[in-house]
Amino acid sequence: MTDTRLPPPGTVVRRKTARVLPVRPDGKVLLLHGWDPLRPQTPYWFTIGGGVEPGETVKQAGIRELPEEVGILLPPDQLGEPVATNEIEFEWGGCPIIQHQTFFAVGVDAVEVSFANQEQLELETISDHGWWHPDELEATGQAAHITIPNLLRQAVEEIRYREAS
Template sequence: MQHEPTRRTVARVLPVDVEQQRVLLLLGCDPAVPEVRYWFTVGGAVDAGESLAEAGVRELREETGLVVDAAALGSPFGTFEVGFSWDGRDYVNDSTLFAVGVDAAVADISFDGLDLLESQSIFEARWWTPEDLEGDGRAVDPRLIDQMRAAIAHVREGQE
């Protein structure tokens, strides 16, 4: 029996290392397919009563330990839709992308805010240049490289 995918509104945040023009990504897996690991952006579904920016900063805190004010996200730099399967369920995410500049040299990344399922499916956080990730070949979505470049440009424009 086929089920309709769950449609979600999602905020995704790309922290940008302003000094070295890198983006913080997470390495994880679909719990239903744990042997396949891939890099993806921070983010998740908007909870009832949350704005997109509020959801973005909550997800950033939960998934990386980085704390920023919702106002620091500024305006989104893009949107996209993606369908996928996760833990045996089908989803369609209507995603809004935010970028925020951070100082990677002092950023203290922590997975302490992950829930149980996330802690079993997120393994690492790493700063990547788009070019280095292209060579790695484990981006979850082929649009990720372009999204990283757009996030870096968005943060750079905000500094001018």
């Protein structure tokens, strides 16, 4: 049976996304734990974020995705400027995806993570959240993409720089 919430298998999906890296004072970054709906036996850790909707800026998408995915509300000016951009290619739900990503770092203290606002497909493919030091994540080999540990390092450095300024 085909899941009607996913594009037809083989469809190449090109998307522009906003990714947000919440950083605690101890240098740990919030990530989500989940899997491809066609490969639930191979979970991984990935960054918070999602697609930029028509008429929305990348920053607006990041501010929207935080409460949708993890229940964190922030004022738009708290994201600051992007800390990184990249483009990755991967497969998810049977579709090749070419994703242009813009990453924002945001300093947080104690936050209550909630999955209450996630869409049904997210609830079915995201099992947990976790706070990670970049080196610890890298050592597990469980990052969704090889670039994630370095992106976490950039986010931690940016937040420390902002706080020292």
